[in-house]
Amino acid sequence: MKSIPSERTVLVTGGAGFLGSHLCDRLIKSGDNVLCVDNLFTGSKRNVAHLLGLSAFEFLRHDVTFPLYVEVDRIFNLACPASPIHYRFDPVQTTKTNVHGAINMLGLAKRVRARILQASTSEVYGDPEIHPQVESYWGRVNPIGVRSCYDEGKRCAETLFFDYHRQHSVDVKVVRIFNTYGPRMQPDDGRVVSNFIVQALRGDDMTIFGEGDQTRSFCYVDDLIDGMVRMMNSEKSLTGPVNLGNPAEYTMLELAETVLRLSGSSSKLTFWPRPPDDPRHRQPDISMASRELDWEPRVTLEDGLMETIDYFRRLLNSP
Ligand code: NAD
Ligand code: UDP
Ligand code: UDP
Secondary structure, three states: OOOOOOOOEEEEEOOOOHHHHHHHHHHHHOOOEEEEEEOOOOOOHHHHHHHOOOOOEEEEEOOOOOOOOOOOOEEEEOOOOOOHHHHOOOHHHHHHHHHHHHHHHHHHHHHHOOEEEEEEEHHHHEOOOOOOEOOOOOOEOOOOOOOHHHHHHHHHHHHHHHHHHHHHOOOEEEEEEOOEEOOOOOOOOOOHHHHHHHHHHHOOOEEEEOOOOOEEEOEEHHHHHHHHHHHHOOOOOOOOOEEEOOOOEEEHHHHHHHHHHHHOOOOOEEEEOOOOOOOOOOOEOOHHHHHHHOOOOOOOHHHHHHHHHHHHHHHHHOO
């Protein structure tokens, strides 16, 4: 991969994860120097293996709950497990990553006067009473449930971002990311798109939680990364939070049937209990992103799923 030399160094925390590694690719392509920081809890060096030899790319194994003293111009803060099975595995560490991680990265941004973008989430809306979700909605989150380490951790991180902005004039950007999928999700990640595709390709039973009538809106990774970069490059006055996601909404049954059809699989649908506090509906209102960032997703669910199915087919067939 060719890169044009640049003076700017961009820190990507969680850079060896699914979204982070695509972001590193995109930044390197546009000529930035990238410092990828990751503790490899859910990420993998394989995701950035193709970047390791480049002089514009550096990988640092580090846990963001500990201070980090480096000199950078911009920070994308993505470090945090995103799949329910992973963030529930060590919930105290998840809260620490969200809260101590945010404090450390904001402290770093304050010291070096770097612009910093937080990868927040639609989970800040919890199980929403408003549909689709607009940024002005404050959400309905259980503070003491099994998802709270993630949801409340991300909410507290948003609070810290806006307090560092008000109190210390840190140049902040917050995006609320809705369900995003694509190549480099882990096969055992536990999220619905990777689960369904891997099950379909292996001929295993498809695990539908509940009746499968709950909905999600799925954004393809390339669209999402484009939105994040646009947000980072936007006017200083635009702090967000800004929703990023694809408003096309599907039930989990529709998703399972689409994956079966596109992969040509004859796996059977099986039904399992719904996890606690699992939101029933989720759909982003993206009028702010469209207005302020001139952004909207372009990749349809079918096209994005085809790319992702191809990726997993190659991965599962590789030795
Ligand atoms: P991911 O699990 O693939 O990536 C997270 C990365 O953070 C991993 O590489 C992991 O090893 C790293 N990490 C975790 N804890 C860390 C720590 N303490 N120190 C350093 N690194 C640490 O998940 P993803 O889907 O790429 O998500 C990236 C970010 O985007 C997360 O903050 C997530 O909350 C947010 N997000 C993602 C989605 C989505 O649908 N993919 C939706 C909403 C928000
Ligand atoms: N910090 C860091 N890198 C830096 C500067 C700060 O990791 O370059 C961390 C440090 O651990 C600190 C935290 O960020 O505790 C918050 O920094 P801030 O300056 O806001 O507060 P203080 O240093 O007073 O705790
Ligand atoms: N889900 C499912 N089968 C699975 C994994 C998830 O039916 O094997 C459901 C889950 O209950 C939720 C939706 O799919 O309603 C999206 O789950 P995911 O973990 O991908 O994301 P999140 O719940 O964080 O939106």
